Amino acid sequence: MLQEGAHGKWTVSSSDESTEENSDSDKPCTSALLEAARGKTSGPQYPCSEARKAAHKRKASPLKLGDKSFSTQVSPAAKQRTSQEGSGWCLSSSDEEPEDQEKHVHKEALKEEKNDAPEERPLNPHKDDDLENQKAEEYNETHSEAQDTWDLLNGGNPFRFFLTKVRGIEQSYNSGALHIKDILSPLFGTLVSSAQFNYCIDVGWLVRQYPQEFRKKPLLIVHGEKRESKAELIAQARPYENISFCQAKLDIAFGTHHTKMMLLLYEEGLRVVIHTSNLIAEDWHQKTQGIWLSPLYPRLPQGAASSGESETNFKSDLVSYLMAYNSPALKEWIDLIQEHDLSETRVYLLGSTPGRYQGSDKERWGHLRLRKLLKEHASSAPAKESWPVLGQFSSIGSLGVDGSKWLCSEFLESLVAARSNATTHLKCDVPVHLVYPTVNNVRQSLEGYPAGGSLPYSIQTAQKQLWLHSYFHKWSAEVSGRSHAMPHIKTYMRPSPDFQKIAWFLVTSANLSKAAWGALEKNGSQLMIRSYELGVLFLPSAFGLDKGYFHVRGKMLSESNDSATYFPVPFDLPPEQYGSKDQPWIWNIPYTDAPDTHGNMWVPS
Template sequence: MSQESEHGKWTVSSSDESGDEPAGGCEKPSTSSLQPAGRGRASEPRYSCPEARKAAHKRKFSPLGLRGGNSPPEGPPAPKRPPPDGLGWCLSSSDEEGDCKGQAERGDAAAASIRQGEDCAPKEMASNEPSLNHQSAEPPDKVQDAWDLLDGGNPFRFFLTKVKGIKSKYNAAALHIKDILSHLFGTLVSSAQFNYCIDVEWLVKQYPKEFRDKPLLIVHGEKRESKAELHEEAKPYKNVRLCQAKLDIAFGTHHTKMMLLYYEEGLRVVIHTSNLIEDDWYQKTQGIWLSPLYPKLPPGTLGSAGESRTNFKSDLISYLMSYKSPTLNEWVEVIKQHDLSETRVYLVGSTPGRYQNNDKEKWGHLRLRKLLKDHAMQVPDENSWPVIGQFSSIGSMGADQSKWLCSEFRQSLATLGNSAKPLKNQEVPINLIYPTVDNVRQSLEGYPAGGSLPYSIQTAQKQLWLHSYFHKWSAETSGRSHAMPHIKTYMRVSPDFQKIAWFLVTSANLSKAAWGAFEKNGAQLMIRSYELGVLFLPSEFGLDTGYFQVKESLLSDEPASFPVPYDLPPEKYESKDRPWIWNIPYTRAPDTHGNMWVPK
């Protein structure tokens, strides 16, 4: 089966899927002399990543002009987007090393047991890798702005990442990873980074110099060769420990993106959507929830103290305990020693397993369903309030919408309060936001932006019915229409798209692996992957109306309105629009850099 579009025909390439094996355990980086294949070659990333990311990396180093070959097309290339005024971002620590490579390359016993080691000099870039300086275009005195963001004006503590290449005003309330790790936010004792795709060298250099020798735990899901590569990358850093998350069910991933930052002054939790690689913090739209600084409880206080109304502390501990890792148990003890009572969001996580009875409601979409049932408020004419899902990757949904999307998944997302009357969930509209080919082609990165949108032709051809639900990516109000989304958000909105009943930012894409799927006629929920997100409910922010107002513009000063990171109402695909599919060529129209896309 194939479809023709103005960008070329969909044609099938070989599948890259492979099986999984059980994994688990935490360890220091291996001291073996294994040299991973491809390491040091400019055309391949240093870090382990999916095939779509590798294809994007390759095309950045070896772009193909519209007429083919490794040179610009004959005649004038497609006009590049004119640079807006006041480009740049403001980083929170010194950039004297010039360590942002460019688009061409991308006192407690528990705490004391988190390893501390020696500082290691960062490795030099390969000589054939270009070094483009993407440092801040703004004065150093604006560094303090990152702290000011947390000190007021943002009750939700929800942020977007800074984007290079848009007007500075659209980055004014955004954060870079260096802002998050800045000494302005605390005096770091140790940290833990949970993620999917990790560039160890780059990550270490995002910490201020004075914190680069502090104990760092990296929680990952790599196996076999990829695990060996990660060990090799981490080997020079004596303060780094690696923790391999168990993935006992085939095709699962460790997709959670979280930071635990333990300071002399307290503890901070960061739940976000970015991989720990430069590309994800450069020209993409990402989401961040940054907790308050949690103070330490008085000595002798029970670990159950310092709980929030949202049970965030106990839920975070339960999530960490699901890894069954002694090293993460050390972090559980750190969390128990802190007061998390100021948290106003709910934790929504997924962990691999098969769950029955009450355990079904601990994770995945049934966890979201229970929270919405117990804590969300009903609204008038709720069946007319659409569900919006926005994501950067798509799994297999089944032969038709009744198999998962419009049955168990919609039932969960359409829940609002504990209504005595049965929900007519089949009436609740679903709007799915996913970039079109033209969205990607016209982006700041051009076609390589599609490397972080790994929807494959093999999956797309099995579910052409799904595309009738698709809406374009548009973010003019936040100045980010040309910064492709890697953020994932879900919400329930009013028919006029002016009110929000709830909002979720999460690592979970639109897939059964991430959210879970029923087995045994609904008696069992099976989840393949680790995911994590936070749920915002109006009642936790002093609103008794049952909804947030949508903030008209991210630049407006409306503290009680929620800052949705894209335009509402969403614009439905037109007949000529096609969803971005990474593993087919696009050769009929150049991107913003005058290049075409041939992934293989």
């Protein structure tokens, strides 16, 4: 089928037109694993998406401007097929899953490596930096002084919300940021065991992020891989006897295990980390990611009268989320959480789990869970009813032929909920701002075009919902020094019309999709969710702010307000709407008109 739209003419085969797409269009594809099995090295050595596979390929084999050794007549997307078996895998026509294909097992050395950042070309394409010097510099930048990290954790950050460190920006912007090695540092506790929940996992790299003395401690990896990608994940872990697995059930087509969480048990207590990064080097290198780091939860004394529950009900909600996996492998962690005092938690847990929910169960997960929390705890005032909503994300699913199908109906109704708010017939009277990188944002980023491998918005989806693009705003993050570090973070909030206040803030793994947030079925009597997602909601009331909002540090905000009420929104407010020449980044079409920051073009196949 020949389609023409804002992105030009592209041939799209009928098999590409799936009825539903998950939150990242990024269920692992077997083709990368098969390439590894055949001894090819262009692809990553762990299960990943087609978009990330393309980014690996372009990093390994860059194309300079003017290179004529390729053809752009047919979109690479036309070569993809969507599996009809409910696994959500992407199978290219040339890789039809041989039954007994041998796996290439990439056994990671257990010695300490100086640097685990992905190899890349120098940031300055005109300067031939020595790679080893670059690696040494990376190591020094990534690892803060121990005392600085301790001060950061116990200093003036009441929200416990952090960004990840980014190589290639001014170090002042990394002073309040964390690397995964910081999180797993002995400074935070003497580790006894840990559980890592994630989507994309490089086991060898993950092990090397733990301090040497903790690398043989029990580690449970919770994942959603199936079949060949599951076999590859298990193969990665063979050198490590301390690693065990829990496979999350994904019984609804196009679902993913997208949750990103760490459970860290110490001799001194327990810590929960909810974040947005995959467990691969690229996601902790030059991307904007978010982290919520819990306090250190002490063990409850035997016979304690208190249950250790917080005012936000975080403990029971976390237990409920873990119980939804229905896995014996998680029972130990459920019991451990019950034995600790989580009363100091000041955020609300907001998760999604796959299933079809009716009655009171509808409000347990997804956007109806957000609606319930806001109705119970978000302050309402007539002036706030016109406050806009803002969503920022790294991928987009199929949302329907117009806004009335989901975005500006059931989803918006959840985002604008508040106490005593009887909003009806919303349509899109409340302004909706959606922040998603433009092609130029990606082109001018620290990583260049390969950064788009973690922004898997596809041409097939985009061409079906051009109406959505009128809501788009550019990624700009001068306030955090991360304008050129592409976002893999996902955030949602309710800002005031002048963008100097926010009524609430959510950081989550959930992208803008029905698969992640859920969609109503059966005349609204049932909520269907495809994926596992997890985030935390910040509400002013939980932080003792009776005004019902947080201040934010924006370009127009005076410095006279109490700094304790500032919420560290990681990008610029107000957001800047797309200009007439701006286009959203779409991963599976070529960009050959202008080079990126490394002097390269983007041709994804």
